Amino acid sequence: MSTQATLFCLLLIIAPLITAASTPTSPTEKLTHLHFYFHEVDSGPNATVVTPVTLHRNTTFGDINLFDNTLRVGPQPDSTLIGGAQGMGVHAALDGSQGLTAINFFFTAGEYNGSSLATLGVIKASGPSDRNIVGGTGKFRFARGYMLSKLVNSTATSLVVEFDMYIMHF
Ligand SMILES: *[C@@H]1O[C@H](CO)[C@@H](O)[C@H](O)[C@H]1NC(C)=O
Numbered sequence: 001m002s003t004q005a006t007l008f009c010l011l012l013i014i015a016p017l018i019t020a021a022s023t024p025t026s027p028t029e030k031l032t033h034l035h036f037y038f039h040e041v042d043s044g045p046n047a048t049v050v051t052p053v054t055l056h057r058n059t060t061f062g063d064i065n066l067f068d069n070t071l072r073v074g075p076q077p078d079s080t081l082i083g084g085a086q087g088m089g090v091h092a093a094l095d096g097s098q099g100l101t102a103i104n105f106f107f108t109a110g111e112y113n114g115s116s117l118a119t120l121g122v123i124k125a126s127g128p129s130d131r132n133i134v135g136g137t138g139k140f141r142f143a144r145g146y147m148l149s150k151l152v153n154s155t156a157t158s159l160v161v162e163f164d165m166y167i168m169h170f
């Protein structure tokens with residue numbers, strides 16, 4: 001064999017070894033379940049939601065709400081604060097039956113303090129919603145999953161929504 005051919009054969013044998021050696025072992029994905037309550041104040045001096053876009057028609061189609069709501073351990077307004085939900089709701093259905101939400105959930109206490117989850121999906125006016133978790137930061141990098149939510153308390157000036165998030169991440 002010529003020197004060149006020998007070198008080529010050697011490379012063929014060594015190359016896969018180098019690749020194998022430099023590939024990090026795949027981290028294992030885990031499933032995390034988070035359960036909390038989303039608190040919104042609809043009116044008054046401490047309102048956490050505004051409607052900067054409305055067409056003032058007899059339907060809500062086209063309206064946009066922006067909110068900066070709190071996340072708490074329980075349904076009571078004074079229950080322990082664990083984070084926030086900043087985002088928007090777009091009234092995207094002609095018949096008003098559902099809307100589109102884009103919300104960033106962030107945590108300020110506990111194991112996930114400093115981490116956040118980006119979500120996008122459809123919220124139903126009539127009942128529970130099933131929305132996408134499309135990404136995350138901090139301990140939730142590479143996150144994906146889904147979140148189930150349902151209204152548990154609604155007054156003239158506030159509402160409370162219960163959330164269950166199921167998150168796949170490393
Ligand atoms: C608004 O928030 C302030 C500060 O937390 C509080 O003192 C006040 O009672 C709140 N007002 C209402 C109407 O909830």
Ligand SMILES: *[C@@H]1O[C@H](CO)[C@@H](O)[C@H](O)[C@H]1NC(C)=O
Pocket residue numbers: 058059
């Ligand atoms: C809403 O407004 C549209 C157009 O202005 C009208 O045709 C329709 O009848 C109205 N619907 C109701 C329920 O008032």
Ligand SMILES: *[C@@H]1O[C@H](CO)[C@@H](O)[C@H](O)[C@H]1NC(C)=O
Pocket residue numbers: 075076077153154155158
């Ligand atoms: C519903 O919300 C109101 C206003 O925040 C609160 O006073 C009441 O205790 C809540 N009820 C339940 C069952 O959580």
Ligand SMILES: *[C@@H]1O[C@H](CO)[C@@H](O)[C@H](O)[C@H]1NC(C)=O
Pocket residue numbers: 108109110113114
């Ligand atoms: C959350 O993290 C921030 C920044 O590291 C820290 O200042 C704060 O005390 C933490 N909060 C809780 C409740 O652990």
